[in-house]
Amino acid sequence: VRIAMQQDKANFSREQITAARGAGPARFAYLLRAITRQGRKFKPPALLPVLRHEGTEHIGAEAITKTLGASYAAAERATPVTPGDFVSSSNDVRSLSDCLDVAASPSVVDLLRGFLDLKKGRAPGLSQIPAEVFAANPIAAALAYAPVILKLIARGIGPLQWSGGLAHSIPKGTKDPSSVQGWRAILLLESDAKAFQKAWRPYLLQALDPVRSVGQHGGIPRHTLEQPSALVRAHFHGLSAANQSGGALFVDCAAAYYSVVRDFYLAGPYHNWTDDELQQRAKLFFADTQSQAAFLKDMRDGLWLESLQLPSALHRIVLAQFHRTWYVDGRPGTTLYLTQTGTAPGSPVADALFAFLFSRFLHGMEEFLRGHLASPHIQVQQAEAAEAPAWADDVVILFTARSVSEVEGLLGEIGRQVIKHLRRLGLSANLGPGKTEAVVALRGHGSRDVRRRLLGADCPALSLTTETEEFPKLRLVPGYTHLGTFLNAELSEMANLKRRAGLLASTFKPIRNRLLNNPFLLPTEKRELLLGRVIPCFLHGSGLWRLSTKHEHEVAVGPLYSAFRQCIRPITGSSSAKMTQAEVLAALDVPSPEELLDVHRVRALFQVLRADMRRVCAGTPVAALVADAEDADLSLLSVRLQDQVNWDDVRLRQQQGEALAVLSSCGPGLAHTCHLCNMAYATHRRLSVHLAKCHGIAGKGPQPWWASLRPI
Structure with missing residues (x-):
């Protein structure tokens, strides 16, 4: 049995090596997880499922599926709906006001590329039609779906099965699987919906490039993790070289792709909501009145959407993507949910659609730092500065203080601005350990007192609460794991x-x-x-x-x-x-x-x-x-x-065996000589080791210069 198992493992590994050749180490590790039995995507054997939530134990697949589906609804502001009501309320059409150029929309060649890019062996959507069906004849599939795409652009509404999918639950690995916090959901789309999104994703990235922040990376072709990491390292090195004080605020958003407000894509003349309906949506998305007022203003004037200058055909595809989005809480599902926020995590265009919205936050923080003369002035792309390098929703706010006494106040104001700007998008910072934390570099006159005041506690934290507003505390740490690399202010490796x-x-x-x-x-x-x-x-x-x-x-x-x-x-x-x-x-x-x-x-x-x-x-x-x-x-x-x-x-x-043995040693570089034999060593520590091993004399450690003084 052992020999047969080893042969099976060898054959399986050989197949995965062939499949992952050229795809990178991440894909290689993903394919080998069944043998190595490790990694985030390794699925352990299923035991009797038990979930504890709000003091109640839920036992069985159906009860757990229903509980997890309801927990996912909180982030996406989703509400349960019956299938009949959902279908009957989804028959509206967004009519065309102007003529559109068909050449600017995804072509048959783009659809062909989308079907060819479908990965094999992936879990299908509710229809259970795998990607291999379309990969068998991608040309026929592209020709068959081309009229559907033209109809989607003309009506402004896509097929219902393309605007949602199956919410598949995945354990987080580092958290307790018996609680809802130990699970996350990923949307399983239909294979033809994925192919269509892969077809118009290049158009979306082309429109994103002129409006994104300079330091905004993640999901963009030819952008790697080394670029934002290099910006953070350069900032700390610049502070050290100039003997300046400053730091970096590492921000991690909680459920960013699920809770971001996407209504900004419908601002101006692209929505049919009345003022009362807009106010209801503002109360649904935001808890504070300032964010509600800013949302209403953006939805009425639509200046941000106009500044994007999205092509008309692409904008109508985006509107169709966000029309009546939904998810089912499992297979077989128990409840259908109608979502109000999020960019459909798991879809090929989720990161690009999120990047448009998140660029508002990055540009706002850059303007704040430049206005307060706290910009680190790390120049990239000729003369543009990158104050907030980001990879997807992981962003770092880099700042420089004119004196060490200003670090505490400046960091507190930056923390408050981060929370406010995230609230404008319906997001919140995850303030747990290892999530949203700050690393400060304190140098110059008075740095010792500031260091004692900020970092002297067992768990250093900075209060962000003011006289008029209440904010949570911000953790201060000596180092932070950023994009897989542990960084500190001294840049020690x-x-x-x-x-x-x-x-x-x-x-x-x-x-x-x-x-x-x-x-x-x-x-x-x-x-x-x-x-x-x-x-x-x-x-x-x-x-x-x-x-x-x-x-x-x-x-x-x-x-x-x-x-x-x-x-x-x-x-x-x-x-x-x-x-x-x-x-x-x-x-x-x-x-x-x-x-x-x-x-x-x-x-x-x-x-x-x-x-x-x-x-x-x-x-x-x-x-x-x-x-x-x-x-x-x-x-x-x-x-x-x-x-x-x-x-x-x-x-x-x-x-x-050991053929060499050192009998004696001497020389100008060996200043520490043993008084019992002819051995000499370069350091006192090596001499102490020799005395202990060869002569049984315990070492005394390094002696200060005054130890040899004698009273006169």
Whole structure:
């Protein structure tokens, strides 16, 4: 049975390696989760479902489905509705007032690309028609759906099955699965709806580019996590170089894609609500009167929507996307919900539609920082500054204070402005640990007193409450995990390197036990697992690491060398004892950790040059490459060929054991000499270790200069 199981695992892994080749390490980890039994998307075996909510235990799939569906309705302001009432109230038509150019709408070629981009093996919607049906003949599918798209643009209303889907519950992994907070929902759309959204997504991104914030990334082609991370690192490095005070406020929104108010797409003449209905919707979305008044003003004048300058055909597609959105709480579902907010998380256009709305928040914070002279002035794209780098809904507010005494007041005002601007969009900041937190850099005269006042408590926090308004407290932390990288104000890499080493160990152990030790996998396949799954886990964001000390460099390459050495026996069948690091690399035919770091630095260099962010890379290893980038020929990268391993020599060394023994040592660099033998050492610590191991004398530790003084 064990041999058969190993053969099945080997065949399954071989298929996933082929399927994930070229798709990146994230897709590779997703496909291997059934064997490694880890990761956010790993599904453990289903046990008897029990859910505790509001003092009541819900037992059984139907009761839990109904409870989770009702909990999701709070974020999307959804209300239950009967299918008959929903269908009868969805027959309205948004008539055309002007002629539209059909050439500006998604074409048959765009639909063909959408059907070809459908991923296989994904869960279907309520109809249970998988994507493989359309992938069997995408040309026929595109020709069949082209008239439907023209009808959608003409009527302004899409098919009902395209405006909603099945709310599939997924456990969060880090929270208690017996509570509603331990689950989140993702919308399972129909396959043809996904293909249509993939067809008009490029048009949406093209319209987003001129209106988005400079530091706004996420979901945009050719934008990577390194770009917002580089902006944050550049800010802290600039504060250190100029000996200035400032900091960064890391903001995490709670259920952003579910609760964002999307009515702004219908502002001006594009809605049919009366003033009373608009006021009711304002009370539904916002709790404070200021946000309600701002919403009513935006809906009446429609200036923000007009500033987007969306093409008419694209705008009508967006309106059809948000018309009468709904979800069913499971399969088989118990309740149909009609939603009022959100951009349908799980759909191919959810992030782009959210980016339009979220750009209002980013532009508002940028104007506030520039008005208060707190902008960090990190220039990208020639002369534009990026005060609020963001990846989807994870945003960082960078600020600089003119003096250390202004940091507390400025940070408090920034926190209040963040909460106010998020409320204008129907959003709220998640103020839990590790979510919305601030990291401050305090330098200059009086910094010690400010540091004691702000950071002296066991759980440092800054109160944002004023005399007229009540706000929650803001947590102050020494470091923050931003986009997978731990950052602090001093830009020390030790904490981040130790965190990456822990992630490497947790990832490498199941792969080594379940895959590398499998005798039915070929050595080349095991090597591909090592290069495609293990190494990227540790080197995430390594192109921007600042390894300023020798100890940091050792910690950066040590975990990879250790992992390589542990792969010798599973891959080659021989022991790694007495093998040098060069022999380990040659036996596995893998690059050295130093070479891998250089590769990631070159990748970061290209990202910096392509985004015109030369000033951002100051203080990083990329800066040395930027100086010579215009003269260097980066199209040809030299690759060092590994030498062949002389296994006979390795086995001889293993049989002989330790062949070298140090009998004596001396020299100008060895100032600490043992008084019992001829050994000398460079530091007092090494001498103390020698005395304890060889002579049984306990070390006294380093002695101060006054310890040798004698009274006269």
